[in-house]
Amino acid sequence: MALLEVNQVSKHFGGLVANQEVSFALEQHEMLGLIGPNGAGKTTLFNCIAGFYPVTSGRIIFDGRDITALRDYQTARLGLARTFQIFQASGDLKVLENVMVGSFLRTGSRRKARQTAEGCLDFLGIRAAAGAMMADLPVAAQKRVALATALASDPKLMLLDEVGAGLNKSEIEGLVALLRRIHSERGIALLLTEHVLEMVMALSHRVIVLESGRKIAEGEPAAVVKDPEVIRAYLGDHYIRRRQETKDA
Ligand SMILES: Nc1ncnc2c1ncn2[C@@H]1O[C@H](COP(=O)(O)OP(=O)(O)O)[C@@H](O)[C@H]1O
Ligand SMILES: [Mg+2]
Numbered sequence: 001m002a003l004l005e006v007n008q009v010s011k012h013f014g015g016l017v018a019n020q021e022v023s024f025a026l027e028q029h030e031m032l033g034l035i036g037p038n039g040a041g042k043t044t045l046f047n048c049i050a051g052f053y054p055v056t057s058g059r060i061i062f063d064g065r066d067i068t069a070l071r072d073y074q075t076a077r078l079g080l081a082r083t084f085q086i087f088q089a090s091g092d093l094k095v096l097e098n099v100m101v102g103s104f105l106r107t108g109s110r111r112k113a114r115q116t117a118e119g120c121l122d123f124l125g126i127r128a129a130a131g132a133m134m135a136d137l138p139v140a141a142q143k144r145v146a147l148a149t150a151l152a153s154d155p156k157l158m159l160l161d162e163v164g165a166g167l168n169k170s171e172i173e174g175l176v177a178l179l180r181r182i183h184s185e186r187g188i189a190l191l192l193t194e195h196v197l198e199m200v201m202a203l204s205h206r207v208i209v210l211e212s213g214r215k216i217a218e219g220e221p222a223a224v225v226k227d228p229e230v231i232r233a234y235l236g237d238h239y240i241r242r243r244q245e246t247k248d249a
Contacts, residue, residue: 003028003189009058011048018044020213031190033204037234040210042193046159050082051075081155083146096130102152120148140171157189164196
């Protein structure tokens with residue numbers, strides 16, 4: 001049984017069709033990439049899956065349950081955690097308090113919530129920042145706190161919306177290594193959108209490509225980047241050229 005099944009999901013904003021009959025499945029423990037140009041509907045699809053937006057039509061099954069009509073706090077309880085493209089952590093909370101917001105999904109005990117949160121900060125290598133104010137952290141550390149908060153809610157699946165945005169090359173490499181550990185050591189499935197294509201390609205078992213709200217391709221990363229339709233719609237020769245340069249280097 002797939003962990004997540006998205007069946008013919010459409011999302012309209014008035015006359016604008018942000019997602020059009022999108023279908024795909026994400027297998028247990030899979031790392032699935034969702035790519036496509038700006039405005040393709042990636043964030044909207046995440047919002048529909050997580051229950052931030054009601055879908056216009058279609059059905060979403062998570063872990064064997066129909067979650068189509070559920071709200072965000074309900075899908076979170078079932079094990080679906082998401083991070084935001086624009087991290088909305090509260091700047092006036094300390095790091096540890098922020099991560100505890102995630103733990104409180106599973107426990108009412110302050111002591112247990114704190115233990116879980118500290119464990120997650122340890123796991124992500126930012127325990128030393130526990131007492132810092134969110135607003136004082138550099139972007140890369142804030143991203144780790146976002147991941148720690150998601151992790152603290154003990155999810156089966158994490159939806160990661162452009163977690164690599166705003167990071168430099170070595171920070172991206174660190175993030176890729178972290179996501180691999182979240183996947184392999186915690187057994188968490190990942191659905192990720194990313195502008196940093198190299199990052200999706202390095203992590204994903206399979207990739208789905210959206211364009212103007214529709215799914216135009218799906219497959220293994222190596223095959224998808226060779227798909228003429230994908231090259232036309234999205235990659236252009238920019239990506240191909242960069243790949244070639246990397247190979248030649
Ligand atoms: N809350 C909203 N209200 C109206 N239009 C929206 C809303 N959210 C997204 N859109 C529109 O839906 C389309 C898809 O946007 P989005 O899902 O953010 O794309 P992506 O994440 O792939 O860049 C865009 O045309 C965007 O302007
Ligand atoms: Mg987006």
